[in-house]
Amino acid sequence: MQVILEDIRKYFGDVKANDGINLTLQPGKIYGLLGENGAGKSTLMKVLSGYHPPDDGRIILNSTQVAFSSPSDALLQGIGMIYQDPLDIPAMRVIENYLLGWDRRVVLDYARAEDELRQNADRMGFHVDFDAYIDSLSLGERQQLEMLRLLALGAEVLILDEPTTGISAEQKESLFASLRRLAEEENKTVILVSHKLSDIQELCDHVFVLRRGKLIGSADIPCPTQKLVEMMFEELPPRRSRVSYARDGSALLQLQNVEVEGDRLQVGNVNLNIRDGEVFGLAGLEGSGQRLILQACAGLMPVYAGRIIFDQRDVTRWPYRKMLQAGVAYLPAGRLEEGLIAGLSLMEHIALSNPMPGFLIDWRHYERETEARIQRYEVVGQVNSFVETLSGGNQQRSLFAMLRDDLKLLLMEHPTRGLDVRSADWIWQLLYQRVETGTAVLFISADLDELVERSDHIVAFSGGAMSRVVQADQTTADELGYLIGGE
């Protein structure tokens, strides 16, 4: 089945997730969809798979224009998508999950479904246990089941969203073999959405690259990695020279062979040394493990193996509260979900994050303090403003304004996300003031520019593996792109 996407547009508020995209897909081929986070790949595929309707543009299947009312409607017309977190029902058993939406009859035909599932699984080389509960399966197994289900229901076009994050190498080989079979022997169209250059090059026939909602370019595989990286990432402006405040001497924070396990990802062999006054950047696309490591440093994530040494002490088993008391601060990215509290005012936030000794709250003191911080951090808001009424950028500033003065280590997720260039620059000036006094900064960012510009050293994460450490003033966009892409 031939698929044509014409001038697809999708907006979320002000954000142009898809800004006029045109693609043609032929049957029997494997396509790659490449791009950074925020490039618009998942959104585009969600539009194609019927999850949301496009705000503008057309979808044409085999010369007929179509519109989907829901993912199951799209599936009826042959388009199926397997999400990063497959949309299955964890509390159901495999066979029940398979049966949901399988046919229109009232009574469930377990026998026939089991037969069909067994046959299809054998053909694809998968092993399936009908009675297992979905929540006991690995991500790879859940993907396999979802694939079998979609194919059985007539998917001609199969979309996979970041399928190789969180599965083992063996499972990946098996997955790729099945996908090749589907394309070559059954003339299906396969679309692989990924940020992993190696996967794209290994599997795909042709690749489309998105950047900031637009289709930047496409290429046939084989294609030099260099070219792909150039398309994915914008050119970096030359880096301004900057003084490093990193102090010589022993490390403030050391990670030794640290291993952390998240929901879907295992991060291992992490070794880092961060000195007082050092700015250390963690690069990598979302879900690659850097957030898990950052949380481990704060005591928010249990460490399975290895050690974390902070300020000469072994803090591997320390809980978050203890780390807070020891002079560590953690600034999450989800402003209203994890950092700020809707319904509380700025002043109340300052009071919470900067407690004074004693039971009572001296509101006059906090009023003055909040005023001062509003000035210093240029927050557009009043002492009594509820934080949910502030703009995103001001919320970010508020998070900064809440930081204590005497910090040793500042852990930040995406510190300048949602800020314009001037505000971001200015936040960093404030950060450098702290850095100068010896505070170390460990931060995650998706903005290569920021990483290169602001850090002393950078390390990239890809699929749970840490790259080598690079010096910010000597690296290039290409090099970083490679590291992020998992090379």
Place this chain on the structure above:
Amino acid sequence: MRRIRWHLPNWIVVSIAIIASLLVTSLLLLLFGVSPMDGFGAMLLGAFGDSTKVLSVTAFWVPLALASAGLILTFTAGLWNIGVEGQIIMGAVAASWVALRIDAPRPILLVLELSLAMAAGALWAGITALLKTRGKVHEIFGGLALNNLAIIFTNYLISGPWQPPEGGTFRGTDPFQAKALLPLYRDSRLSPLSVIITLVVIALIYFVLRGTKWGLRLKALGKNPRSAFILGVSSERETILAMMICGAFAGLGGSVRVLSWFDSLRQSISGGIGYLALLVVMLSATRILLTPFIAFFFSAVLNGSITLQLRTQLHSSLGGILTGVMVLFVLLFSGTRSLKLPSQKTLEVEEDE
């Protein structure tokens, strides 16, 4: 399917609620052949007709206001303390124990009764809190079970160890000696001391919520447990503390009930005051300053309905219907923020880019 966004200002919602409840009540009155004028008139008379009535309303108000004040704390922390009823009862039981078993000069007796009542209520609430934090038993069910256990325990005491000398009647224990009871105002059931205590407690809670670190942490916890955690607030500790303090005040209310409204431990010693207090707090949108007034309103309506029953032969539950409908309307139609209840989670299908 689109959500209805009710951006009605609060005062409109409250007016609608009042009108709706008055309408429903009037309809019910008419259904039973009583004119609304007579019906509401009877209620008003029953509440405010003469000084005895007003004193009664105030006496009933005390434990209700105390329990409501305590519940403000637990609601602020995001908890559903349905177990408040049991906490009131256990406070009454503890006070009864002192009254029946301890002999001492009056002031000491009173202090002991009130303090032990607070301790008992706090402990009872503490059990529910621990069941939640350690056992993941939702506080609604923990509270419910403990409510019933408290009632069973009371019945056991009344018909067993504490039965009056003429034999267990299942109605109540022996009346307490006079010096164990709270000093009452003239012939009424009102203890002026208890009113003062109540006002102090309300002021205390207002102050705690406004001016202490702990109060602020409770607010944070109730509104966003995750962010609160990131800011260093320990959910377990604050949950237990909030529940125990609420239990203490509820227990205090129970002791006032058994030492002034009644003169002995009865089978239905609380009679639903705890559940009423939950309604009071819901109606006052968890604002402590409104709570005593709304509690007084509830008390007036409920006591007034007793007179209604006497005069018109209509069941006194009409008062409960009036207040219930009011709370229901306010609950359904006010803006979520203004109500500040532990809000339900909403699953929004996510956009990740």
Place this chain on the structure above:
Amino acid sequence: MNDTELVRILSSIVLQSTPLIIAVCGETIGERVGVVNLSLDGTMLLSAMTGFVAGLLSGSVWIGFLAAAVVGAFFAWIIAFGSIRLRKDQFAVGFVLTLLGDELSAFLGQNYTRIPGESVHHLGIPFLKDIPILGPIFFDHDPVVYFAFLLIGVTWWWLFRTQPGLRLRSAGERPESGFARGVDVNRLRYVYAMIGGGLVGIAGAAYSLDIKLGWSEGHTRGLGWIALAIVIFGGWSPIRGAVGSLLFGASKALAAALQRRFPEVSVVAFNATPWLLMIVVLLLVGSDVTERLVLIMPRRVQPRLRRLLRVRPPAALGVAFSTPESQGE
């Protein structure tokens, strides 16, 4: 105690547990689709009164049951509406309704207390009721009891053996997945919450028209809360819920019988046991004890045992759902 006495007691347990079984099945359905109906106690009181009065005034118990079902469905609708359209907490609305139901039942039923009314006629099933032992226990009752038996089976079958049942469950477990499979989550929530509420209404009427005939204030008080607890420790399964209801009925009968035998033993122990049991079971539900128990067993037995002991609540219980297009308004 001789055989016939035992049989009589068991038969009476089955009869007494019937309303609870019906209510538990109803609430199980509602919670499986994602709606908690905390108003059960109030609903049962109001529907018990309504059923009795409607039966009395119309002369037909079946009209009584119908009226009761309508009351139950209405209360459930309020909760669903409050949650889905108005985005209000299901617990809060349910709680107010439980108190209102109580008051309304007392008020509206005040002229009908302690008077005789209609009752369901006895209807032993021919042949079956003559089977020794099992006959009198299960087949010598009335249509309401047989309805309860059927209901257990039908509910189980609908939930676990039909496509609509899968869709229902997906709405309560992971609505976004249900949505992706074409399930209209919110519509299902309305429908099944109301069906569940209707059944709870029937359960209330079953009390006043069958078990404890007549009406008086507080007639069924406490049953609704117990039903809510049994749904939880029945692991949201109608069969286990029915077993739980029977056990509860049995514990009460046992308490009464033992009380007669051993009057010295405090009635406290008997009354308190169900509540203590509830706490213990809820503790078990919240812990991983059952899973660890399963893991101890031999491999072959594990899957079956796991299915039997599974007590996880529907993951999206109480959580409101909105489809992608209704967001961002």
